[in-house]
Amino acid sequence: MNSTPWLAASLFVSMSTLIAQPKSFNYDEGKVPKFTLPDPLVMANGAPVKTVKDWETHRRPEILELFKKEMYGRAPGKPAKQSYFVLTHHKNVLGGKIDRKQVEVRFAGTGKGPRMTILIYLPARAKGPVPTFLTLNFRGNHTIYPDPAIRLTHSWVRGKVKGETKDNRATENGRGLAKSRWPVETILARGYALATIYYGDIDPDFDDGWENGVHALYPQTQKRKPDEWGSIATWAWGLSRAMDYLETDREIDHKRVAVMGHSRLGKTSLWAGAADPRFALVISNDSGCGGAALSRRAFGETVQRINTSFPHWFCGNFVKYNANENACPIDQHQLIALMAPRPVYIASAVDDRWADPKGEFLAGLHANPVYQLYGLPGLPAKKQPPLDTPSMGTIGYHIRTGRHDVTKFDWAAYLKFADKHLPRGKK
Numbered sequence: 001m002n003s004t005p006w007l008a009a010s011l012f013v014s015m016s017t018l019i020a021q022p023k024s025f026n027y028d029e030g031k032v033p034k035f036t037l038p039d040p041l042v043m044a045n046g047a048p049v050k051t052v053k054d055w056e057t058h059r060r061p062e063i064l065e066l067f068k069k070e071m072y073g074r075a076p077g078k079p080a081k082q083s084y085f086v087l088t089h090h091k092n093v094l095g096g097k098i099d100r101k102q103v104e105v106r107f108a109g110t111g112k113g114p115r116m117t118i119l120i121y122l123p124a125r126a127k128g129p130v131p132t133f134l135t136l137n138f139r140g141n142h143t144i145y146p147d148p149a150i151r152l153t154h155s156w157v158r159g160k161v162k163g164e165t166k167d168n169r170a171t172e173n174g175r176g177l178a179k180s181r182w183p184v185e186t187i188l189a190r191g192y193a194l195a196t197i198y199y200g201d202i203d204p205d206f207d208d209g210w211e212n213g214v215h216a217l218y219p220q221t222q223k224r225k226p227d228e229w230g231s232i233a234t235w236a237w238g239l240s241r242a243m244d245y246l247e248t249d250r251e252i253d254h255k256r257v258a259v260m261g262h263s264r265l266g267k268t269s270l271w272a273g274a275a276d277p278r279f280a281l282v283i284s285n286d287s288g289c290g291g292a293a294l295s296r297r298a299f300g301e302t303v304q305r306i307n308t309s310f311p312h313w314f315c316g317n318f319v320k321y322n323a324n325e326n327a328c329p330i331d332q333h334q335l336i337a338l339m340a341p342r343p344v345y346i347a348s349a350v351d352d353r354w355a356d357p358k359g360e361f362l363a364g365l366h367a368n369p370v371y372q373l374y375g376l377p378g379l380p381a382k383k384q385p386p387l388d389t390p391s392m393g394t395i396g397y398h399i400r401t402g403r404h405d406v407t408k409f410d411w412a413a414y415l416k417f418a419d420k421h422l423p424r425g426k427k
């Protein structure tokens with residue numbers, strides 16, 4: 001008996017176990033299925049979209065509705081009793097250049113109900129309201145910067161940091177842990193504020209039967225409907241609630257808020273930007289499947305795979321498109337198009353094949369017709385640009401060297417893009 005094939009097979013099995021990824025994923029461009037993308041400028045009834053008015057009054061609402069119904073799920077509006085409570089406010093801290101605020105958004109109007117804490121760093125001595133980057137973080141506000149005054153979250157945290165494994169509570173061990181992803185000094189020196197919220201304050205990231213986080217405010221009375229909000233829509237809802245607060249804060253230029261997120265939180269920033277036009281600029285960092293990447297390419301993570309690994313992220317209807325992407329009436333270029341005419345930036349990393357960099361680029365490219373309807377440039381690059389070479393029109397894109405992460409390079413591009421599109425002194 002020839003043992004070579006057996007040996008090769010078992011090596012393959014152990015390798016795939018090691019990298020803990022599904023056998024079914026595809027990283028071969030030659031195996032990307034043939035597909036036709038739904039046309040953003042053709043209505044469901046077949047009529048062409050010819051004007052901005054057609055787009056804004058008919059086609060855009062139609063596409064937005066499809067994303068709610070088929071993919072992310074429907075979220076409620078602003079809770080009637082929502083209130084804000086300033087927990088701390090200090091000026092000229094951390095070397096004197098920073099003002100720090102921590103504000104609790106109380107969804108039910110009380111400190112005992114569901115609530116989230118927004119950490120806001122502002123440039124000290126700013127002359128007037130400042131444009132702001134609003135982002136969710138993965139492990140607690142205290143992880144973004146080694147600042148001893150940042151409060152620890154009370155919410156469930158994933159137990160991966162040493163010392164945080166016991167009961168999923170945040171501890172001092174996490175302080176400053178994610179600082180490489182948050183160039184606080186640079187952002188502030190460029191005249192922007194940074195506002196961030198721990199995403200688990202809004203909804204803990206596990207399949208909890210819709211009982212925890214803000215879902216406690218909306219108790220299930222009957223069986224969950226197939227178009228009810230999944231966790232991505234819930235986190236995006238939290239970003240809108242943060243925006244409600246920012247609109248009341250006179251130090252913030254709420255007309256110039258850029259919403260930015262990485263990975264699952266990049267999917268979230270895209271959905272927040274699509275669902276809530278108050279966000280002036282939208283940034284997706286390595287958002288991949290269910291974010292910027294075209295589902296129909298089925299390259300790297302697929303719809304089936306994401307619905308299986310993360311059954312709580314999308315609404316029930318999205319499961320219909322498992323290994324059946326062509327049947328879906330929408331694809332992610334239309335999500336990008338929902339931002340128009342607002343600027344949107346899509347970033348990929350070359351080693352992050354799981355997120356399908358090419359599919360992320362193509363979603364930007366195929367959103368172009370909608371930007372062109374507004375007479376805007378959309379994405380200038382007609383093919384994926386070379387490594388580390390951003391292409392910036394009203395849609396921006398880069399693919400940088402390196403892996404799935406948020407780096408200085410990414411932030412340098414976002415700051416440049418924001419300077420271009422959110423200029424100071426213009427109303």
Ligand code: GCU
Nearest residue numbers: 263264265287288289301306
């Ligand atoms: C997993 C998941 C991705 C997601 C990423 C993240 O890799 O498959 O869809 O973007 O986690 O959020 O870190």
